[in-house]
Every structure is written in C-alpha cells, then in structure tokens.
Amino acid sequence: MKKTLLLIITLILSVALLLVNSFAQDWTRIGLPEGAKARLGKGQITDLAFSPDGAWFAVASSVGVWIHDAHTYQEFTLLTGHADRVNTVAFSPDGATLASGGSDNTIRLWDVRTGDIRRTLLGHTRAVTAVAFSPDGRTLVSAGDDEIIRLWNPYTGQLRRIITKYTYNIEKIVFSPDGNTFATSGESRSHTIRLWDFQTGEPRDTLSGRAVAFSPDQKMIASAGDWKNETIRLWDFQTGELRDTFGSGGSVLSIAFSPDGNTLVTGNSQSIQLWDPHTGNLRETLTGNGNFVAFSPDGRTLASGKWRSVQFWNSHTGQRLKTLTGFTDEMRTVSFSPDGALLASGDDNDTINLWDPETGQHLNVLTGHTAGINSIAFSPDGSMLASGSSDDTICLWDLNTGKCVNTLTDHTDAVLAVAFSPDGKMLASGGSDYTVRLWDVRTGQLQETFRNNGRWTFDIAFSPDGKTLASGGLDGIWLRDTHSGEHLHTLTWYRGSSRAFAFSPDGSILVSGGSATLQLWDAHTGKRLKLITGHIGARIVNALAFSPNGSTLASASWNWDRRSPVYLWDVRTGENRGTRNGHIGDVNAVAFSPDGTTLASASSDGSILLWHVTPDAEIKPRVHITPALVESSIVGEQFTLNVNIMGGKDVVGYQLTIDFDATALRFVSSTNGDYLPGDAFVVSPSVNMNSVSVVATSLTGGNTGNGTLTTFTYEAIDTKPSTVALSEVSIVNSDGERLDFTIEGPCVIKPLKIPTDVNGDGSVNIADLTFVAARLGDAGKGDAADVNSDGVVNILDLVAVAGAME
Numbered sequence: 001m002k003k004t005l006l007l008i009i010t011l012i013l014s015v016a017l018l019l020v021n022s023f024a025q026d027w028t029r030i031g032l033p034e035g036a037k038a039r040l041g042k043g044q045i046t047d048l049a050f051s052p053d054g055a056w057f058a059v060a061s062s063v064g065v066w067i068h069d070a071h072t073y074q075e076f077t078l079l080t081g082h083a084d085r086v087n088t089v090a091f092s093p094d095g096a097t098l099a100s101g102g103s104d105n106t107i108r109l110w111d112v113r114t115g116d117i118r119r120t121l122l123g124h125t126r127a128v129t130a131v132a133f134s135p136d137g138r139t140l141v142s143a144g145d146d147e148i149i150r151l152w153n154p155y156t157g158q159l160r161r162i163i164t165k166y167t168y169n170i171e172k173i174v175f176s177p178d179g180n181t182f183a184t185s186g187e188s189r190s191h192t193i194r195l196w197d198f199q200t201g202e203p204r205d206t207l208s209g210r211a212v213a214f215s216p217d218q219k220m221i222a223s224a225g226d227w228k229n230e231t232i233r234l235w236d237f238q239t240g241e242l243r244d245t246f247g248s249g250g251s252v253l254s255i256a257f258s259p260d261g262n263t264l265v266t267g268n269s270q271s272i273q274l275w276d277p278h279t280g281n282l283r284e285t286l287t288g289n290g291n292f293v294a295f296s297p298d299g300r301t302l303a304s305g306k307w308r309s310v311q312f313w314n315s316h317t318g319q320r321l322k323t324l325t326g327f328t329d330e331m332r333t334v335s336f337s338p339d340g341a342l343l344a345s346g347d348d349n350d351t352i353n354l355w356d357p358e359t360g361q362h363l364n365v366l367t368g369h370t371a372g373i374n375s376i377a378f379s380p381d382g383s384m385l386a387s388g389s390s391d392d393t394i395c396l397w398d399l400n401t402g403k404c405v406n407t408l409t410d411h412t413d414a415v416l417a418v419a420f421s422p423d424g425k426m427l428a429s430g431g432s433d434y435t436v437r438l439w440d441v442r443t444g445q446l447q448e449t450f451r452n453n454g455r456w457t458f459d460i461a462f463s464p465d466g467k468t469l470a471s472g473g474l475d476g477i478w479l480r481d482t483h484s485g486e487h488l489h490t491l492t493w494y495r496g497s498s499r500a501f502a503f504s505p506d507g508s509i510l511v512s513g514g515s516a517t518l519q520l521w522d523a524h525t526g527k528r529l530k531l532i533t534g535h536i537g538a539r540i541v542n543a544l545a546f547s548p549n550g551s552t553l554a555s556a557s558w559n560w561d562r563r564s565p566v567y568l569w570d571v572r573t574g575e576n577r578g579t580r581n582g583h584i585g586d587v588n589a590v591a592f593s594p595d596g597t598t599l600a601s602a603s604s605d606g607s608i609l610l611w612h613v614t615p616d617a618e619i620k621p622r623v624h625i626t627p628a629l630v631e632s633s634i635v636g637e638q639f640t641l642n643v644n645i646m647g648g649k650d651v652v653g654y655q656l657t658i659d660f661d662a663t664a665l666r667f668v669s670s671t672n673g674d675y676l677p678g679d680a681f682v683v684s685p686s687v688n689m690n691s692v693s694v695v696a697t698s699l700t701g702g703n704t705g706n707g708t709l710t711t712f713t714y715e716a717i718d719t720k721p722s723t724v725a726l727s728e729v730s731i732v733n734s735d736g737e738r739l740d741f742t743i744e745g746p747c748v749i750k751p752l753k754i755p756t757d758v759n760g761d762g763s764v765n766i767a768d769l770t771f772v773a774a775r776l777g778d779a780g781k782g783d784a785a786d787v788n789s790d791g792v793v794n795i796l797d798l799v800a801v802a803g804a805m806e
Helices: 002-024 766-773 795-804
Strands: 036-040 045-050 056-061 065-069 075-079 086-091 097-102 107-111 117-121 128-133 140-144 149-152 159-163 172-175 181-185 192-197 203-208 211-214 220-224 231-236 242-247 254-257 264-267 271-275 282-287 292-295 301-306 309-314 320-324 331-336 343-347 351-355 362-367 373-378 384-389 394-398 403-408 415-420 426-431 435-440 446-451 457-462 468-473 476-481 487-491 500-503 509-514 517-522 528-532 538-546 552-559 566-570 576-580 587-592 598-603 608-612 622-626 629-631 638-660 665-672 681-687 691-697 703-716 722-733 747-750
Touching: 045 292, 045 301, 045 309, 056 086, 065 097, 097 128, 097 140, 107 140, 128 172, 140 172, 172 211, 181 211, 203 220, 203 231, 220 254, 254 292, 264 292, 271 301, 331 373, 331 598, 343 373, 351 373, 384 415, 384 426, 394 426, 426 457, 426 468, 435 457, 435 468, 457 500, 468 500, 500 538, 509 552, 517 538, 552 587, 566 598, 576 638, 622 722, 638 665, 665 681, 665 691, 691 703, 691 722, 766 795
Parallel strands: 045 086, 086 128, 211 254, 331 587, 373 415, 415 457, 538 587, 629 747
Antiparallel strands: 036 608, 045 056, 056 065, 065 075, 086 097, 097 107, 107 117, 128 140, 140 149, 149 159, 172 181, 181 192, 192 203, 211 220, 220 231, 231 242, 254 264, 264 271, 271 282, 292 301, 301 309, 309 320, 331 343, 343 351, 351 362, 373 384, 384 394, 394 403, 415 426, 426 435, 435 446, 457 468, 468 476, 476 487, 500 509, 509 517, 509 538, 517 528, 538 552, 552 566, 566 576, 587 598, 598 608, 622 638, 638 691, 638 703, 638 722, 665 703, 681 691, 722 747
C-alpha cells in the first residue's frame, strides 16, 4: 500500500512538474483571442502592483494586465477587455479585486481569482492614468487626462464624488496609512504634488515634485522630482514642515518606502537608489530602469521597471533576482522568411526581433539602429535582412551571424520602406526625403535616385517578375520600369494617399489602401478594377498582404477607436471572408506565412498575433452597427443607426436586441433594411427601458452577401457619452438553422465638445466657472480654460462660461 501511495505521489509530482515547465514556456498562448494561435510580445509595461498577501503581482501593459506568480515569476493569466492600453493597476486591500485604468477612458474591476470583469466604471472622458483603493477598501479613487478626480464605491460602481480643483494631469494616487489623506502626483505642467482631505475632498497642502510616498508610520511624506532642483525632501506629516533634504544624484520619476519604513527607494530611467530616510545616506545604487518602483508586502523584494522590462531585486543585498522578458515597444513591421522558419519584426524603439513562428520562441535581437524600425524585408534566398529606420539609414544584416554587414546612408531623412528585387540583386528604398533609391545589394552602392515630387514614400515593392517598381505616397502610386526608370503609370483616386499596396503573386493585380477603402488595379494597364469597402471605423488602410495563392487579401487599418481588426477578403468577388479581432492598438503591418496557413499582424499595442488561416473553411458572417461613432451635443437631435450583416449565407430571418443608455437616448423607431426582401414579415419592435428587440423573416427566400438588416432611430435626451450595442442576436437560414457569426464593436455616442464645458462633464455650470477661475493668468493655447483660444486665461473666458451656464 505504501509503495502504491508513493508511486501515485511520484506520478502526481511528475505531472505537476511537467505542467509547470510547459506552462512556464507558454505565455505566448495565454489569453488569446478567437482564431489566434500565438502572441509574440507582451506589449509595453506601464505599471506594476503586488497583491496584499504577496502571492501575485500584476503588470499593466499595452495588451492587457499580466498576472504573475510572485514566487516563480511565471505568467498565470492575461486580463483583456480594455479597448486601449492599460495605464495603471491597484489591488484591493483584501486582494480579491484588481482595478485597472485604461486609455479607453474606463476603469475595470476584476475578480482576481477567476479573471472575470466584475464591473466597468464609466465617466472619465479621457485616459485613466491613476487608480488607488482606500485602506479600508470601500472607496476607489481615479484620475486621468480629463483633469478630474473621481471617488467610487467599488462594490456598487456608484460615483460618490468628483474633484475638479487643481487636478491637472495626474499619474499617481497614494493613500496615507490611516486613509484620511491621499496624494496626487505627476502633474506634467507644474511638477506639483497635492495632498487631499479624503472626507471633504478639499486640498490640504501642496508640495513640489512629481513623485510622493507616505512613511508606514505616517510621520513623514517623501517627495522628489522637482524639475528645477533634483532633491529628495522629507516633510512632517502633521505640521507640513520640511524636515530634511538630500541629493538624488539625478532625476527622480518614482519613490517608495519599504514596509518597515527603514528604506526609501527612488528611481529613474537609468538607476534605482536606496536611501536611509533617517540619515539621508545613500546605501546602494542599482543599475536598471526605475520609472516605477514597488516593494513586496514583506519588504524582501523590490520591483522596478520601464516600458520593456521589470527587474526584481533582493532589497537587502541589492542582488538582481529576475528580469521579466518578452515586453516590446510598438510593432511597426513584420515579415516571414522565404522558408517560413523565421519571423522578423521591427519596433518603435531601435531593435529587430527574430522569432520562431511555430513555437513562439524569441531567437535573437538585431541591434545597431538608433531610432525606430519602419520596414524590414528578407532577401529571396533568406540569407539577408534589410531594415529601414527613422535614423535615416538602411542596414543589411547577415542572418547567419546577426551582424549588420553594410549600412546605406544616402537618405537624408527617415527610411520608411525597403524591398528586395525578386532576383535579390537590387534593393529599393523610399522615405520622407522625397526620394526612391535603388542599391546594388552586393556592393551597397547607390545605383539610381528618383524624385517623388516633394512627397513621402510610404511603401515600395517590385512586381513578381522584377520589371516594375511601385512606390506609394500622398499623391498615389507611381509605377516605373525597373531597368530604364521610365514612368509607366500613376494610380490616383479621391483622397489618393497610399499608405500601403501589394502585388498579387502572379503580378496581374496591384491592391492599394487609402482612406477606408481598398482599390484593385490592373498592374499592367493601370486601370482600376474594383473598389472594396467594409473597413469599419477606419481612418486609413495602412497594411495589406496577398495570400501565397493570391485568392485571399488581408488588410488592416488605423481606426478611430484604436481596436483595429484584420480583414480577409475574397480577391475574386471582393466579399469579406472573415475578421480577426484581438489587437487593442492600430495594426501597422500584416504578412502571410509562405504556406498560407498563418497570418501575422503587428500592432502599436506592442504585440504580434499569429492567426490560423484556413481559406477553404466556412467563414463566419459579421453583424455590426454603423456608423461606429456618432457625435451629437444637441438635446432633441435624432440620428439613425444601421445594423449590417457581412458575409451572410441564405439568410431568411433575424432576431436581435440592441441595448442603449436610456438616460442619454430615447428610442424613436426601427425599420427593416434592404437585406431581406420588401415583403418580409416584420414584428413590431419590443421596447424595454434600455433595449429594443426586433424580429423579421422573409416570405420569398434567403439572401446571401452583405446588406442592412434593420435601422434604428434615436433621439438624444442628454449630452453625456454613451454606447449602443448589439446583444442576443440570432440569424436563421432557410433550413431553420441558426448561423454562426461574430458581433463587432458598439456604436459610441460622443458629445461634440462645447468650448464653455471646460471640464468635459457634458454641462456648463458652476464647476466650469470654478475651473476657469482657478487658472486665471495661465498662458498657452490648448488649455481647456482658454475658452476663446486667445492664448491666455482671463476675464473674457470667465464671461463666456458665465453666459453659457445652464
């Protein structure tokens, strides 16, 4: 029996060890969106917080919130839900809830145990940059770029109080241990720290600096980061008197007391310094990034970091315990090697990363540029990589050694695009110096220079046969004979800027992106063949790629709401074949693997997503609302929204519910769209307090393709921001079967900015008057209090607000 028990225990431990080892390498597959098989890059780091019991730590990033085991440092889960980067995180005192604030203007409250969103707090009108729980956990304080402090009940989501006095842009909120005072810091305009009475919401004191910390015994307040005088100051908490100052040896961006109060740590982008707060003596200097610093609850571990790395230190010995890797800057460009064994990416910093696309393993970093990487290209034989950078140079890299074997320096401004000729003998480049250049790859000698009529070159490509060179910019696309340099065609259209284009594999078609549409051209005659529309909420289509067999086209765009999907299109029909949603930043580049089974998308959120691509598989229809953004500031104004379907097949009926904020909007009417025939049977809409349900069915047969299912008309009854979103949607075919489909983002109802509504709360009242009065004498256009935009806040601005008060 003992032997059997021992065997069972051994097996359990072996399996557990195997799971831990595999889990430790599997962060690339944590929290993936539907259809993705790996994520390369964890995004940019913005904040870090330890759980109160010290078991976990949360890393806020541009792709979400990573939860790590604090003992093994391994990733446990990725919390996703914000529509833009996460700027700040804080655990509740009981450790059960994590609050995160994002650039999507929202605060999310997460169940730490399950990873589920408990509640979303809406109200901020710009990015949320700081959140903090009161020590008793009953209040959450938030602040951000809208220069308003908000106090919430985290259990109900109720807004308890707003503070608009002297708030400016706040980067950090810190509570005193007794919870009666909280400090705000990080005001970029004034480098001012403010102390607030928690009960009254009134300012208690003002300190100079941009970083602040309370001592655990609440006897001292430490401040630092005064841009005029880089010193650390210790203040008496009760009297506000200055007790001591000592030198920091450089700029200070962060500050924290150890839990026992015997160590004060300060950090900047180059170093972390540990001080004795009682004597002012410098104990130790650690070389690393210290834009943020945090002690573990037991005080044994110090965490520090900035953007791409987090270091953990033994706070007593200064020994570095661990460095978290995998975090990246904005991804600008991505490319597969010809054999598909390598994936290269270039980021906003100055590095090129090489990845194994099968395992997600990071293989190498190519360093040598001194600014962001805008474009990369593999040579046809896969032995070399070319990179174009904002440092005005091109590097040719030997992939066997990882060294830059030649640097091309004739460009006089940023190099935005590079491409190898099909035979690998020439390299074409273009950029913001208004030129296109041709280089001999073997010698690195410049062979030819073409002027682009005073326009930047955003993209460049050789035709598959190597006879034509295409370059695109603000005036369209120029086609030239590669050998003679003769101008062949200029492809232009309305708003003719071309941010991206691509030749089909057979060279017969050239596709270009611009505005929110795709244009397909005959690559030989320059005649436009087809216009493809369907990018929802796009500002400009800036990423394109053909599948290897030429049947599918991938495209992506810069979007107004920052969530940029990747679209797949049938090249022959122009119909949408699917959408890949998962990035929370603009998608800058897309690329197919050589076998056509993987699509890579590189995003400003600091990640690359690798997507499964099965061109012959059933593609889900998409249901979405247009327009994606409605601006309205007039109470009583009516507007109409369309519920559209893309890629529908044999659709004979639909049932859907659309939710809205009944305190901001009133439902007026709904009408059947053009997708179902005119003789369709339509059930009268069912209207509840904050939702409307509609049902319709065709009496003569199904429809396939794209169209409008129904329209809704609403009336604005308040000027506050709100959303209209789909829920409980059913699409049915002629066999009575429900179709599988995807629902895309809500419509955002955004009030037009009223100049006299200076605090952005949707109404003009005494708070706006106070807001302006507090800034009298401030200079500089762009200040919200400068209502008439004459460059100074004065009596004219006060009069304008007073005259518009409700």
